[in-house]
Every structure is written in structure tokens, then in C-alpha cells.
Amino acid sequence: MTLTREEYEALESIVGPENISNDPVILDSYAWSGGVFRPHRPEAVLLPQSVEEVQAIIKTCNRYKIKVKCHSTGWGPAGLVSAPKTILLDLRRMNKIIEINEDAMYAVVEPYVIAAELQAEAMKRGLTCHLIGAGGSCSVLASTACYHGESPFGIFMGHGCENLLAAEWVLPNGEIVRTGSLGSTGEWFCGEGPGPGIRGLVRGTWGTHGSFGVITKIAVKLHPWPGPEKLEITSSLPIYRVKIPENMDAHTIAFPSFKEMMDAAYKIWDAKIGYVLHRQFNFFGEDLQAAIVKILLDPNKTIYHLEEVLKDPEVQNLTEKMRKSFQIILVGNSKRHLEWQEAALRKILDETGGRIVEECEDQAIKELTFMWLIRLCYKNWNFYAGGYLNGYAAYGSPYSVLSLFYKSIEHKKELIEKGLIVDDGADALMGTLSLRGGGGVIYFENFCLFDVADPESRNAGTMYRLISGEVLRKLGYVGNFGGPSEAYFYEEKEKKEKIIKESTHPEAFRWQAVFKKVFDPNNVASDEYLTLEDSS
Template sequence: MSNSSLGRRGRAHYVFDKDLVYERLRDLLGDRVNREEHIRHSYVGDTGWLTLYHAFKRIKAPLPDIVVFPKNAEEISGILKVANEFRVPVIPYGGGSGVWGGTIPLYGGIVVDMKLMNNIEINEEAMTVTAEAGVLSYELELKLNERGLTMGHYPASMFSATVGGMLAARSSGVASTKYGKIEDMVLGLEVVLPTGEILRTPVKPRYTGAVGPDLVQLFVGSEGTLGIITRATFQLHLLPEKRIFSAFSFRSLEDGYRSVVKMLSRVTPAVVRLYDEEEVMRSKFKTYTPPEGVRGALLLLIFDGFGEMPELEEKIAREICLENGGSYIGDEPARKWWNERFRHYYPPLSPSSNLPMIYGTIDVAATFDKLLKIYRAVKEALYSRYGDYQLQTAAHFSHWSKSGGMVYLRFYVLDPPADPEKAIKLREDIIETAIKITAQMGGIINDHHGVGLDLGRYMELQHGPIGMDTLRRIKKVLDPNGIMNPGKLGL
């Protein structure tokens, strides 16, 4: 079913006595249960284009029936037991910072707002922090920095993303090349299962424990379909004493890409961002304005750490870039980006300020040998098929590992159809084109923004029929009544 029919989705599978459910929840939570319409309107979705476009065009979107504000795992357990008894859909909600429709209440039901669960416990001896699911990323990092510590996790959404949401969607921050993604940082979880049981995993150091499948990783990336994450323990690092910034321009993207691949076999920068020519020169909605006179591709590097190590790593990286045709343009471009990196995510610089323009991001990942080829193939297909709509793209490569990376390909349709149904369908077609090419060429169809509603229909392309059947069986065992965030992840 097309996402354009959000406002017309049926609720035949979820028929329940709203008044009775409301009263049962009031018995559990008192006045922390709300069903006033203006409150429910606050939970129609996330920050993705689909939600914002519906609001801009005043298209009716599904609302939750009830919003609850629990304070602990035991209260959530009670909520889920009521939901199971009456077969009520449940949607966990953190900061609403997702972009793929993961929190859209397709079938109404209960939205569980997690933000009252905001306790933080720092264990400096163990170098861990335990945070409840409603803690904002920015607040967590601020508390750690006050003690000279860091998670090294800096997502663009850190002012609104919560611990639970970041885990649910496999969040990644700009320094992931060195510090890893959220799934690399988490050591233990507390999860309320759909039946109301509370699972508490042991806290174990990363890469330890030959004790069978990792239950922590089962729930990371599950987007609220297998239960509600209520608490997590993460590994910590000392806050680096220095950062070294470095920037290079290249005549071609290939030269820059070759430099990065070679560099990563020798050093580990915290930040590696390689911008394509369109991002640097032509895109109307650039995420970064390059220095005057810079042409071609642009590479921004940031090294952090202690003693002489950051300077030594930068020296090695600089030699590699110069050997591959790069021109050193100083430290200011990278320093400026670091200091201003959040600005373009918010009005007036964010694409959302230009509605009804269609926009979106294809963030796909692959190994070194495939990533650049996928980028070229997707870009060529988008311009070929959708150029009549004044489509533009702008891309950068980041979130690298020792074997691959991801490309963050933004697309903008400057002349979209005026009819909402046609506009939404056009966006779906653009995304489908990119996703299918990525899957056919052996890439991963999403790197760190999750799947949600928009990408759910492509999960079988990624996992295959047997893989999806395995996921459905797990879902059925844990959530026999299908109450947890129905319609997401293709489940």
C-alpha cells in the first residue's frame, strides 16, 4: 500500500474499547495518560519528509488514541499487559527525530512517550554510563563531558534524539569512523518485552562472552517492533585533549576516494567526510560551503586524542592525500564544519524550509570495492529518470570502517507535482530506484537512519525470503498479538 494513503489506512485489525483501555491505563499511571486531541496531534510522526509534507498540505494523518508518560520499566510492563489484553497497537516514542516514518501511528493505539525516563548513572571505574531510554543524546554527552568523558557519539539529531530511539534505529554519529556506531557502544540493555516481561541482559565488555547469540544486538535496530528498550549501558572514553583539523581538495572524487581507502589502512581519523563535486559546487542546498576557489571534491579530516598521536596521524593522512593528487587547503574548512555542523539541520537552512519541495536521503553502505560504483549508478539513474522535475543531488561519503563506508546521497526535486498523491508517489519511485540499484549491486540499503515505514517494503531485497521469514518468526514469538509498532520494518 502506498504511503500516500496514510490518512485512509484501515483499523480493522485493531478494534478495541478506547474508553475502557483509557481507564485501565489511568489506573496504572494516573494523570500521566492523555487523549486530548491537541496532545495526540503532537505524535503523528517524525521529522521525515512524509510527516512534514502531510502537515504542509494539511492532509489528514492517523493519530494515536492515547498517549502515556511512564517513569520506569515496571509501568511500561503494565501498559503492555493492558495493550495485549485488548490487542492495542503500541508505538514507543523518544524525541521523534527519525526520518523514515518509524513512529507514525498507522493504526492508532497507544504512544508511549519515554522522556520522563531520564536518569543517568556514570561509573568512572568501569568506564561505563547507564542511561534510561528517554535521555537526550546532547544531555548525556554534556554530563559526560563535565567529568572529562565522552561516548564519542555525535549524531546530527543529538539535540532531539533519545537513547532509546538511537538504539532502536541504529544511530551513527559524525565520529563513528573512530568511535563506532551506537551498536558498537552498547554493553547491556533493559527491555520490556511485548508480553510485559522485563529482560535485563548482563553488562559485558565489547567483544567478550562466548555465551551464544547476543540478545543485546537482537533489540538494537528493532525500531520498537520487538519490545521497548528502557535502559542501556554504554562504554566510555576519555574526552580527547586535542583535535587536529585538516582539509584537502581533489580534482576528482575518485582521487579523494582512493586517498581515503589507503588512509584507513594506516590511521583512524575520528571524522572523514568526502564531498562530491555537486555538494561542493552546484547543489542549491549544500550542507557545506567550501572555501572560495575550491573545485572538485573536498575532504575534511578530524583527528583527536592525546599527546603527539593526532599530529602523527594527520601527517600520514596528508602524505597520502598529496600522493593521490590532493591539495592541502589548511585546517579552517574542517574546523569551521565542526563548529557549525548542526546549523543546516534546522530552519532556515534545512530542506524542510522549502516545502513543498520533495527531498530525501539515500544513505547506503558497501565495501570499498562497491561503494563508489553504487554511488555512480544511483546518481546516473536518478538524473536520467527524474531530470524533468529539476532533480538535484548532493553527496558525501562518511561513517567509514576498515572495509567500507557509506554514501549520504541527498536528492531534491525542485519542481514537484502540485498534486499530493503524485508528489508522494514520485518520491517513492525515486527512493525505490536507488534502493533497488543498491541491493542489486551488493550494498546495504540503509546505513544508520533505520527502516521505519518508508523502507519496510524493501527489507526482503536486503535479507531475502528466508531472512525475512526468520525475522517474522522472531516477531511472532516475542509479540504473538502483533501489538508492537505494527507496519514497521516490513513486519
């Protein structure tokens, strides 16, 4: 179903002919992400530049009953449309850091400001910002107000939703809402009041996926950075490393089993140490991570040398040493403070049977680890095998998710034995060991890498994701992929409703049905804004 000439020209009159397209080649490029090609492409893509243009677009869509989806940096399939007669707003022209308030420790940003950009500006002022696991190239606004928010910095900075302050939001009916202190004083410093807080409506746990109006500006918390204004580069392309400041350090620590790893997480939380707690390199798989680290550090090697590097005895030794490991960045307010944290960490490792992987104390590996996790860069390497999907992604207390680790590994082993997905050792569990500020909750995903050019392999990856969601729902786990997000893969209303009802919190989607009736009378919100209308 394409837009009529009248509809297209009405939208074109708002943004200008150079900022709208219905070229099939352009539209197809907005229907693919992360190895996934959605069956629906947008009817048109628009690039608005201001809240006034966004509001005018949404009012026009109300007039013509056109659905609206928006994205900023567009990481992952959730940024794509999933229904006919939907236009996509690409917010890349809304890319300004409007304010950095050093005294109140917040920044005001538009949708296309990426975390790496804001972090670099904040570091000049002794501050830094929350970055999500998807990387520094992702939108600050999206990860804070609209989607996910899990972060390697969680122990120190919390979840994305904990960093949201005031917001400017164009509702699906075209009205503009300014939340928190912005609506009452014109200032950005607070996300609530006076009156009832609506951050739950704006954000919830997982966000609205850019599917319920458009958030055009937010204020986001900033956090202390006791480091240099600019990190010192110690290497050249293709992989930059940085000098580690004297009050900071980076380690890879390993354990006999997942149980001891989780024991250590509790003790690290209690000790209140750690700036970053993340299982990063294991994304490549427990059998491949050491080889890929070696490839990254050798300018004469590429991923095409993987099989050769895997035969290296030194790499084989490191592979064994890095099993059941994660990375930790320690940041002290002084060198002495760092020394205390180092001592606390070693005591925790003694108590849990853990150890620092000595081979990863090599200065080049430490500098790579520090750069990767402080800046959360090199996310292009997520696609080293072609396509990937994550599965068995739930959050909970450390011990509560252990059974999922083993289920996900067994599931992947079955697919590996059939030759359907990349043989990475089956354990490619990556995630943060502290989802919320101070600890208490973790979040892991076991990644499944597949060949996007092979239909069987691609289908195996998709089914891995969908089956993992069914497992999570049956076991009662709260989580994006055990919650209702599999509903996006289906167009049938009955299938969508079944998935939502089986989630751990169906009442949230009954409330979203109420919100939709009030704020979206003409049904322009994209289908990713899930609702449940039943008699309950």
C-alpha cells in the first residue's frame, strides 16, 4: 500500500523534497538491520529537523490515517517498520547537544547525538555519560528514553531509564508534552513533578521503540569522570588503544564455573568497587574470543586469518584461560583509592576461586580492554560472522538466571552440531554484571551468529531467538526477549495477543491500550507499541 500523491506532497511540503524519499532502493535500505530483513518497508522516509516539523508530520499522518515510526541511530531490527502504510522518520538531522550543565550534572540532547560524542564533550568537564552495551555509536536519547538501556557501566551509572530527566515528546495525536521540571519551570533538571510522574508512560522498562509519537529532546544525567579530558591514543588503525590513567585499571578475571562468577558479582557489589563490569570479549564465543583478541592486536591479521590463528599454541592456551571470564574496569578518585579497590578485588577472587587472567595483563590487551569498555567502540565486530541475533535474554538476580545460561548453551550446541550456525563454543553469553546502580540485577544475552546468505542458517538464527522467548515466558522470566517482543515477528493478531498474555506483565499492555485510546485516536502509532485489549 503506497502513499497517494496527495499524501506524499503533504508530507513533502513540511520537510522539503530533499528530505523525503519513496525510492525503492532507499526504502529497502531502511528494511534491513543486523542480518534481519523485515517483510514491510516504509512507504516513505522523512528527515525532519525540528520539533515543529515532527509535530506537523504527525498531524498530517492523523489527517490521512498513516502510521508513524521513528528511529535515530537505528541499531537493530526494532528500528524498522513492521506494518503496511507506515512512514519512517529518520531523526539524523536532529543532532545537537543543546546544553551541558556542569553544576547540575546533566546534558540536553536531540535524538541523533551519539553517546561517544556526548561522552567526549562531557570528559572535557570532568564528567561522562551512560553508554549502553550496543555501543558508543548509539543514540543517547533512544537508549535513555525509548529502548533497552542495559549498560556495562550499570554498577556506577544504573540503567538507561534511571538516567532520564525531563523530556519533550510529540504524542501520536500531535500534541507536545514537556515532562517533569520542563513542563513546570522550563528547566531540564528533573524528570518528575509537580504532579503525577509519567516516566513510566514515556519509558516503562523497555521503551516504546520509537512507536508512540516522537521524543525530540531529553535531559540525561551526567556522572563523575576522574580522568583526563582526552584519552591518549597508543596505537594506530585498524584498532586504537589508549593509555590507562594511573588511577584506573582493566582486568579480565576468570572463575571455575558460572556459580563462582555470580558469587563474585555479589561481593563486588557489596564492596562498592568497579566502574565497568561486563562480559565483553565472550561475545565472540568462548572458543573464539582469544583468537579474535590476538587478531585485533595484529595489524597484519584480519578475520580471514581466524582458522590459522586458532592453531597457535599460545592462543589455544589463552582460550582455556579465558573461559568463564569477564572484564572489570576499576576507577579510583586517586591512585590510593585505586590501590584499595585492587586489594578488595583480589580478596574477592581469593574467596570465590577466581583469578586475574595473567596473559590478559599484557599491556596491549589491557589498553584494548580499557578502550573498548570505556568508549564502547568497535561494535562493527558484532557482524564479524555476518548476521547475529541474541536469545535467552532475561534480567534477574545472578543465581536466578544460571539455569538459562545452561539452556542457551545446550540449544546452541544442537544448532552447531547440525552445521547451521557459527561454531563459537556455544557460550557466547555477553552482558553486564550490574544492570542497576549498585548491583542487584544482571543481564546477559547468548548470541547466535549465522550466515545471512544461507536461508537455512538465517532461519536457524531466527528460530533460536523465537524459541528462547518461549522458554523465558514458560519459566516466568521478566525480560525483553521473554516478554512480548517476539510479537513483532508476527502479523496475526491472535499470535501477538497470545505472546503478550504469556508475558510476566500483561497488565502493562492493558494500560498501554488505555493510553492508545486517549493519545492515539486515529491509530497512527506504529505496531511496535503493543497493546492488549481483553476483558481482564
